[in-house]
Amino acid sequence: MQPMLNSGAKRQATTRCLGREVQSRRRLVHPMVDDASVLPTDMLRFIETPVAQPLIKGRNTALAGSVVFAAVLFLLLRQFALTPSLAALFAGATLAMNITVVWLRFQSHASTPLAVNLNHPFMDTEPMGEARVLIQMADGQWVAPGDHRVRTIPDDLLGGFTLVQDTENYPALGHFSNAKEVAGILARHLALINQAIALRDAVNEVHDPIEEARDRENLDSGLLERSWLEDEEAVDVESPLVSFFRGKE
DSSP states (O other): OOOOOOSSOOOOOOOOOOOHHHHHHHEEEEEEOOTTTSSSTTTTEEEGGGGGHHHHHHHHHHHHHHHHHHHHHHOOOOTTSSSSHHHHHHHHHHHHHHHHHHHHHHHHHHHHEEEETSSSSSGOOOOOOOOOEEOOOOSSSOOOOOOSEEEEEEOOSSSSSSEESSSSOOOOOEEEOOOSSSSSHHHHHHHHHHHHHHHHHHHTTTTOOHHHHHHHHHHHHHHHHHHHHHHHHHHHHHHHHHHHHHHOO
């Protein structure tokens, strides 16, 4: 007879830290895609979409212009001012500086942590189904932003900023950036991500909560203005001349 197995499996001993557990739970509010470190095959990074192609063409044009400018500068310096070696040194330094500026500016767009599928308006094609958006976190994980726009809040544990849904409870999506402030590249990335989410909702015919809030605000303002006008009409305003004669009576 085979021995009976112990029905109560032993639990592995774990060391739990309340602060880290709370932070971990907060970060896993929104589910990630399967194998989140790998971008799904039906998704394209922003820089690969048709709307980003002018950025690539602009980079290539700027690089070609930098080479032409350096060549012209070399010829002018060699002809009128300096020896060929010094002219080449100045022209080469100018070329390197221009290429660095152009490349850094292009990388600020190419590094946008955003991906969309073929049904998104960024693909510049007629959508055939549901549009999707994914955002890449600082650790390389791709997550879906959910139904709302996103914003960043300071991350006291890891430093930098955490990406959260822009709702009352601010559900966290993950650690987004190690930047020290929301400016420059980070602000540009956030604006582009929120634009992608708004276009996704337009394709999917999802009502925009921001537009709903604006409509509600306009309605409240209209009601307040109408009430104010009615109150004004109810008040009998006497002119100073009428008050004077009434006082005489």
